[in-house]
Amino acid sequence: METKQIGKPMKRVEDARLTSGQGSFIEDMNPLPHIHHAAILRSPYPHARIKAIRTQVAEEMPGVKGVVTGQDVAACTNPFPVGVTASVHYYSLAVDKVRYVGEPVAVVVAKNRYLAEDALEKIEVEYEPLPAVVEIEQALLPDSPLLHEQVGSNIANHRHFSYGDPDKAFREADVVIKHKFAFPKYSATPVETYGVIASYQSSDDSLTIWSNFHGPFTLQSVMAAALRIDSNRLRILIPKDVGGSYGIKSGVYPYMVLMGVVSKKLGLPVKWIEDRQEHLMASSSGTDRVTWIEAAVKRDGTVTGLRMKMVDSVGAYVRAPEPACLYRTHSNTTGAYRIEHLQMETIAVMTNKSPTGLIRGYGGQQLYFPLERIMQMVATKLGLDPAEVLRINLLGKEEFPYQTPSGGIYDSGDYKSAFDKLIGMVGYEEFRQRQKEARSKGKLLGIGLACIVEPSGSNMGYITVALTPEERSKSLPKSGCAEGATVSIDPMGGISVRISTAPTGQGHETVAAQIVGEVLGVDPCTVKVVAEMDTLTSPWSVASGSYSSRFAPIGSSAVYQAAGKVREKLLRIAADQLGCSPDQLEMKGGKVALRNDPAKQVSLRRLVGSAHWNPQGLPAGTEPGIHETAFYTIPTAQPPDEQDRVNGSAAYGFVADAVVVEVDAATGDVKILNYCTVHDAGVLLNPLIADGQIMGGLAHGLGGALYEELAYDKNGQFLSGSFMDYLCPTATEMPPVTIGHIESPSPLTPLGAKGLGEGNTMSAPVVIANAVADALAEWDVTVDTLPLSPNRVWSWIQQSKKKKEEYA
Amino acid sequence: MQVKREERYSLRLQVNGKRYEEQVEPRKLLSDFLREDCGLTGTHVGCEHGVCGACTVLVDGRAVRSCLILAIQAEGADITTVEGLAKDGKPHPLQEAFSECHALQCGFCTPGILMSSVEFLQTHADPGKEEIADMLSGHLCRCTGYKGIVEAVQQVADRRKEGEVRESGDPVSICSRTTPTV
Ligand code: FES
Ligand code: FES
Numbered sequence: 001m002e003t004k005q006i007g008k009p010m011k012r013v014e015d016a017r018l019t020s021g022q023g024s025f026i027e028d029m030n031p032l033p034h035i036h037h038a039a040i041l042r043s044p045y046p047h048a049r050i051k052a053i054r055t056q057v058a059e060e061m062p063g064v065k066g067v068v069t070g071q072d073v074a075a076c077t078n079p080f081p082v083g084v085t086a087s088v089h090y091y092s093l094a095v096d097k098v099r100y101v102g103e104p105v106a107v108v109v110a111k112n113r114y115l116a117e118d119a120l121e122k123i124e125v126e127y128e129p130l131p132a133v134v135e136i137e138q139a140l141l142p143d144s145p146l147l148h149e150q151v152g153s154n155i156a157n158h159r160h161f162s163y164g165d166p167d168k169a170f171r172e173a174d175v176v177i178k179h180k181f182a183f184p185k186y187s188a189t190p191v192e193t194y195g196v197i198a199s200y201q202s203s204d205d206s207l208t209i210w211s212n213f214h215g216p217f218t219l220q221s222v223m224a225a226a227l228r229i230d231s232n233r234l235r236i237l238i239p240k241d242v243g244g245s246y247g248i249k250s251g252v253y254p255y256m257v258l259m260g261v262v263s264k265k266l267g268l269p270v271k272w273i274e275d276r277q278e279h280l281m282a283s284s285s286g287t288d289r290v291t292w293i294e295a296a297v298k299r300d301g302t303v304t305g306l307r308m309k310m311v312d313s314v315g316a317y318v319r320a321p322e323p324a325c326l327y328r329t330h331s332n333t334t335g336a337y338r339i340e341h342l343q344m345e346t347i348a349v350m351t352n353k354s355p356t357g358l359i360r361g362y363g364g365q366q367l368y369f370p371l372e373r374i375m376q377m378v379a380t381k382l383g384l385d386p387a388e389v390l391r392i393n394l395l396g397k398e399e400f401p402y403q404t405p406s407g408g409i410y411d412s413g414d415y416k417s418a419f420d421k422l423i424g425m426v427g428y429e430e431f432r433q434r435q436k437e438a439r440s441k442g443k444l445l446g447i448g449l450a451c452i453v454e455p456s457g458s459n460m461g462y463i464t465v466a467l468t469p470e471e472r473s474k475s476l477p478k479s480g481c482a483e484g485a486t487v488s489i490d491p492m493g494g495i496s497v498r499i500s501t502a503p504t505g506q507g508h509e510t511v512a513a514q515i516v517g518e519v520l521g522v523d524p525c526t527v528k529v530v531a532e533m534d535t536l537t538s539p540w541s542v543a544s545g546s547y548s549s550r551f552a553p554i555g556s557s558a559v560y561q562a563a564g565k566v567r568e569k570l571l572r573i574a575a576d577q578l579g580c581s582p583d584q585l586e587m588k589g590g591k592v593a594l595r596n597d598p599a600k601q602v603s604l605r606r607l608v609g610s611a612h613w614n615p616q617g618l619p620a621g622t623e624p625g626i627h628e629t630a631f632y633t634i635p636t637a638q639p640p641d642e643q644d645r646v647n648g649s650a651a652y653g654f655v656a657d658a659v660v661v662e663v664d665a666a667t668g669d670v671k672i673l674n675y676c677t678v679h680d681a682g683v684l685l686n687p688l689i690a691d692g693q694i695m696g697g698l699a700h701g702l703g704g705a706l707y708e709e710l711a712y713d714k715n716g717q718f719l720s721g722s723f724m725d726y727l728c729p730t731a732t733e734m735p736p737v738t739i740g741h742i743e744s745p746s747p748l749t750p751l752g753a754k755g756l757g758e759g760n761t762m763s764a765p766v767v768i769a770n771a772v773a774d775a776l777a778e779w780d781v782t783v784d785t786l787p788l789s790p791n792r793v794w795s796w797i798q799q800s801k802k803k804k805e806e807y808a
Numbered sequence: 809m810q811v812k813r814e815e816r817y818s819l820r821l822q823v824n825g826k827r828y829e830e831q832v833e834p835r836k837l838l839s840d841f842l843r844e845d846c847g848l849t850g851t852h853v854g855c856e857h858g859v860c861g862a863c864t865v866l867v868d869g870r871a872v873r874s875c876l877i878l879a880i881q882a883e884g885a886d887i888t889t890v891e892g893l894a895k896d897g898k899p900h901p902l903q904e905a906f907s908e909c910h911a912l913q914c915g916f917c918t919p920g921i922l923m924s925s926v927e928f929l930q931t932h933a934d935p936g937k938e939e940i941a942d943m944l945s946g947h948l949c950r951c952t953g954y955k956g957i958v959e960a961v962q963q964v965a966d967r968r969k970e971g972e973v974r975e976s977g978d979p980v981s982i983c984s985r986t987t988p989t990v
């Protein structure tokens with residue numbers, strides 16, 4: 001057997017059950033007898049006062065066990081804690097007011113879902129409609145309607161930052177280029193919706209909740225606080241299989257609390273499976289953002305400073321971990337470039353839309369849309385080729401590790417080599433020729449470029465920059481990105497691994513098996529990995545979970561270290577039995593042998609046997625059994641400093657994209673002809689899975705660029721309530737994609753790996769926008785919002801035509 | 809057929825070669841019937857409005873969205889779900905190809921896509937990438953970007969053309985167990 005396992009494109013151990021219908025997803029689970037089903041009544045209004053709720057008729061319907069309303073929830077829970085100072089009271093059901101279409105108002109529990117839905121229709125709610133706030137800029141106006149009167153404005157969080165000497169950079173600039181960009185609200189719509197099973201046990205006042213939640217497990221304490229329950233009496237279990245999330249399912253936690261309350265009040269175990277309409281209107285999404293950006297530029301295209309004002313709409317309530325979207329990319333605000341002067345103003349506003357939360361790329365797509373657009377605009381303004389402008393600004397290989405002005409520590413990289421590889425891959429020079437010829441025939445071809453830094457493994461401390469240094473100093477500093485793993489071997493030699501990374505399709509079981517297989521010199525297929533998270537028995541910490549691409553840099557490191565501890569123990573026992581020192585030994589093929597005298601050997605099974613069956617024969621001071629847990633964090637994940645500098649991530653990868661599009665001027669239709677992407681994610685642990693993650697992230701970014709939007713009308717009514725209105729890319733919308741890799745190992749992680757899979761979600765919206773802008777170069781069009789629907793592109797062209805005609 | 813809402817209807821059909829006779833409410837969806845009454849939870853529900861394709865099963869050999877029909881409409885039908893794909897303990901070639909080509913991540917969309925692909929391969933002797941993509945456009949997968957899925961279906965089509973597909977899980981033989989209806 002080959003000893004090298006890490007880095008091999010091993011087929012996934014998850015696949016057999018998932019292709020044969022034997023997965024266990026939340027809806028498939030019936031962990032207790034007598035589970036009843038919940039259905040949720042939701043607000044049809046964007047903003048209204050609740051005058052009365054009448055539930056009696058519903059309560060008397062066949063099979064109905066009871067109804068829970070906001071009054072019940074307010075009586076027995078606390079508002080959810082959140083990391084800002086604005087006093088926003090967010091409960092799992094609306095109390096007094098509704099603030100977005102789809103906000104939960106009441107819950108019916110019945111014998112089955114059909115009966116529960118019948119009863120929903122019989123609940124009467126009297127509303128007094130109020131004016132709604134929909135647009136970000138409207139929310140900022142002093143006379144705007146207020147969502148939360150006690151806050152005094154619609155602003156949930158507001159901060160200013162200055163790094164380096166931005167005023168000087170702008171004073172000394174040859175040109176200043178500025179523009180306002182609007183990034184839309186969209187989701188990732190996992191094909192499996194939210195689901196919760198909750199069971200309250202009165203004898204010890206404890207709650208057991210199963211849900212397709214995937215962390216961050218900081219939210220376990222948020223849930224316990226809301227439920228007024230000791231954290232060890234709130235047991236959370238995650239099913240083996242979760243049907244995709246891309247961040248969105250971390251937003252299920254208010255429903256976990258809600259079903260906990262419902263189970264307690266009605267004295268029954270309850271199950272709630274969200275339907276698609278509920279999911280689209282009320283689950284979670286990325287934030288929409290308006291960014292005012294200014295770049296200070298030298299004549300040769302060097303960007304020396306940036307000013308950015310970013311305003312996120314977090315929806316009707318600022319819900320943890322928001323306003324983190326504003327700060328997730330704080331450390332890498334200056335992207336892949338050597339820009340030393342940076343001024344930022346960050347604002348989170350509340351609007352009458354659904355609350356936001358984690359989403360693949362979190363903050364990255366919102367950041368890079370204005371940043372990479374402005375880089376292209378710099379080139380246009382100065383009459384330079386965009387590739388030249390990017391190259392001149394990219395960090396050089398020799399500059400790593402590089403500290404960004406806002407405190408990020410880019411661990412490694414070779415951006416220019418990756419970029420050159422990309423330019424070769426897409427045939428940039430040849431394309432420019434082709435583009436000229438096409439233009440002469442009236443065809444609009446365009447090429448877009450984008451270079452982005454992909455942060456992974458978030459530092460728990462980054463989100464505290466939402467607070468001022470003074471506010472932060474009042475509580476315990478937050479740092480690190482701790483994750484745990486356990487490796488154990490049973491008396492017969494069976495190896496099992498327990499992880500707390502709550503995977504949602506990323507193949508953690510496979511990669512963990514590869515790592516343990518390599519460290520212990522066994523076939524990975526013989527290693528059993530248990531990924532079902534259980535907050536009472538799994539090794540976990542606040543940062544546990546599946547988000548910020550943290551498995552490759554962090555989760556896998558915990559597995560590696562736990563396996564290393566087992567290995568060390570086995571070698572110690574073997575050395576004792578073989579009468580040598582541990583460093584003379586090697587472990588492979590299920591055996592431990594003397595490196596110089598392989599005939600002297602002992603099988604792993606025998607060593608494990610000694611630890612279990614004959615502990616008296618172990619070397620002095622050795623504990624019996626084989627069961628080792630390791631926790632891993634990265635030393636550079638420090639709390640923010642006094643100057644608000646923070647290294648928000650464990651590792652920083654790099655992605656360079658080039659996209660070729662054709663725009664049909666008559667219809668506004670954008671067709672992607674070619675998509676090339678070069679990644680540097682350090683050492684790849686499993687290239688098959690890595691490319692799968694890249695493709696998935698890219699498809700999501702492409703959806704954001706061209707199709708997806710959670711749209712509201714000007715009164716706050718929701719317009720994208722089904723998959724007929726909310727368009728997701730299907731197989732026919734996928735362009736030809738070429739993926740390239742270079743590997744700059746991270747010097748910080750034990751395996752040299754960095755996270756990946758979110759990069760193209762961050763880059764695709766802007767690189768496609770850049771390509772469309774390039775195609776429309778002859779028209780006076782500034783691509784400054786998304787999605788690039790045919791209607792929008794066509795209107796831009798018409799407006800520009802009109803302007804030209806008027807001018808003529 | 810005439811049934812009242814509160815009445816139960818005695819439904820008889822075959823699923824994966826097994827006979828089922830159950831009392832069902834007329835309004836019960838076929839997807840819910842398969843999952844709840846037959847315990848076949850491999851058929852997934854992602855939208856209940858006919859767009860995502862996760863609930864696709866074969867009804868008399870045809871790929872059908874089980875969220876769009878009532879269970880009672882399947883009276884007398886012969887249904888195949890993802891649980892019925894492997895035969896005699898051997899996986900169907902599509903199941904293997906999906907793993908080889910990394911055509912799944914979370915696997916939630918996979919059962920429906922497998923069932924559509926089974927029907928597709930039965931009706932398309934020598935499909936090209938575009939035809940495969942067209943067939944897949946009735947399914948949403950938010951994990952994979954579809955690349956691996958197209959490749960997996962293509963791989964099975966190519967192998968079948970080269971006569972490599974083993975008897976046990978032949979995509980044709982699996983469907984020939986059912987009798988198409990008009
Ligand atoms: S659940 Fe049937 S098509 Fe989506
Ligand atoms: S594999 Fe997750 S939706 Fe397709």
